[in-house]
Amino acid sequence: MKTKFKAYIDDLQNTICAQLEAVDGGATFIEDIWTRPEGGGGRTRVISEGNVFEKGGVNVSAVHGELPLAMQQHFGVTDAQFYACGLSLVLHPKSPMVPTVHANWRYFEMYDSDGNVADQWFGGGQDLTPYYLQEDDARHFHGVCKTACDAHDAAFYPQYKARCDEYFYNAHRHEGRGIGGLFFDYLKAKDQMSMDDLYAFVSQVGDSFCEAYVPIVEKRKAETYTEAQKTWQEIRRGRYVEFNLIHDKGTLFGLKTNGRIESILMSLPKHVQWHYNHTPEEGSPEAVLVDVLKNPKDWV
Numbered sequence: 001m002k003t004k005f006k007a008y009i010d011d012l013q014n015t016i017c018a019q020l021e022a023v024d025g026g027a028t029f030i031e032d033i034w035t036r037p038e039g040g041g042g043r044t045r046v047i048s049e050g051n052v053f054e055k056g057g058v059n060v061s062a063v064h065g066e067l068p069l070a071m072q073q074h075f076g077v078t079d080a081q082f083y084a085c086g087l088s089l090v091l092h093p094k095s096p097m098v099p100t101v102h103a104n105w106r107y108f109e110m111y112d113s114d115g116n117v118a119d120q121w122f123g124g125g126q127d128l129t130p131y132y133l134q135e136d137d138a139r140h141f142h143g144v145c146k147t148a149c150d151a152h153d154a155a156f157y158p159q160y161k162a163r164c165d166e167y168f169y170n171a172h173r174h175e176g177r178g179i180g181g182l183f184f185d186y187l188k189a190k191d192q193m194s195m196d197d198l199y200a201f202v203s204q205v206g207d208s209f210c211e212a213y214v215p216i217v218e219k220r221k222a223e224t225y226t227e228a229q230k231t232w233q234e235i236r237r238g239r240y241v242e243f244n245l246i247h248d249k250g251t252l253f254g255l256k257t258n259g260r261i262e263s264i265l266m267s268l269p270k271h272v273q274w275h276y277n278h279t280p281e282e283g284s285p286e287a288v289l290v291d292v293l294k295n296p297k298d299w300v
Contacts, residue, residue: 001120001195002083005107006062008199009087010043012105012206013060016089017045019210020058023217026051029058034260039065040083044263047091048270052098052221056091057266063257067110070256081111084257086124087206088250090267091213096233097223099130099137100178100240101213102267104250105206120195122202123185125160126209127168128216129178129240131233133289135299137216138179142299144212145182145205152201153193157300160184165296170243175293177243181212185249232286234273241268 017029027050035041042061047053062085072080086106093100105124112118128141142161149156164183169176182205189195244251244267254264280286 001199002062002085002107002109005122005199006085008203008206009060009085009105013043013045013058013087016210017058019214020047020053020056020091023214023221024050024052027053032262034263036063036065036258036260038258039063042260042263044260044266046266050094052093052095052217054092054094055270056089057263058087058089059263059266060087061085061259061263063259068256068258071253075110077110079113080118081115083109083111084253088267092237092269093217093221095221095223096131096225096229097220098217099128099220100237100269101129102127103206103209105202107202120188121185122187122198124202124205125164125181125183126205126212127164127178127181127183128213129236130289131236132229132285133179133292134220137219138297138299140216141179141181141212144208146300148205148208149182149201151204152197156184156201157182161298168243170239170247172246173239173242175239175290176296177240177293179292179299180296231273232280234269234271235275235278236289237269237272238274241272244268 021028027047029045029047032044034044040063042059044057044059046057048055064083067080067082072078084106086104088104090102091100103126107122109117110119146157149160160182161180164180165176167183168178168180187198251264280290
């Protein structure tokens, strides 16, 4: 399975990067191949200062070796070996009319002392972080997510949509990071679902990413905006940074496994602002967004 999934995310990285370069129409991804001393490595691709994307990355990694002590304690194991591979992406557009997007699809194995697979699971999802709420964009993004889920189990979308709202949540702000999408973790073979069935589900979600996001970018990228709207975007980006550095499990896993710091912190935007006690004007488009972040909606 690890060989199969690694080949899949390598191909998916190529597909996503090609589509994003086409929609940007200016910048191209630069590639950085890196290795991890403890085992494994990755292929980081970064785009910056394009016509559409101010900064973004589409990264693939596959790492292995001894599970660090902090992670052994987390999983309740000792002297465990592990393998983890995944694709992770974050895109921060220049325009505040175009949403930021994040996605991740990953596979994990742990081994016993004889080298046999003792546990294995999939995780991942995709979520949208707009700066101005466009309900048709929200319905489109969630509709694509639901279609991918419904092809495998009608219970998946409502379950993983709810988990996304719960996970991508800045508890210290009492608001969501964005308007959600899907989030799932520790998907293991059980009941009628084999690992091959779960692979089919996760890969279909991954394949749906460009369909979910690219049409939104195409629709919004030419819209005009003001300096005040750009400032609002950068204030909201501050909330994005807060989540990634305080709450995000992927960031913490990378830091605790001696991950490559440039790839881990690639998710952070280039330009961010923090204003003391900033509160949008009541009834403004900015206030409409914040209200939805505090009170998640069902979009489909």
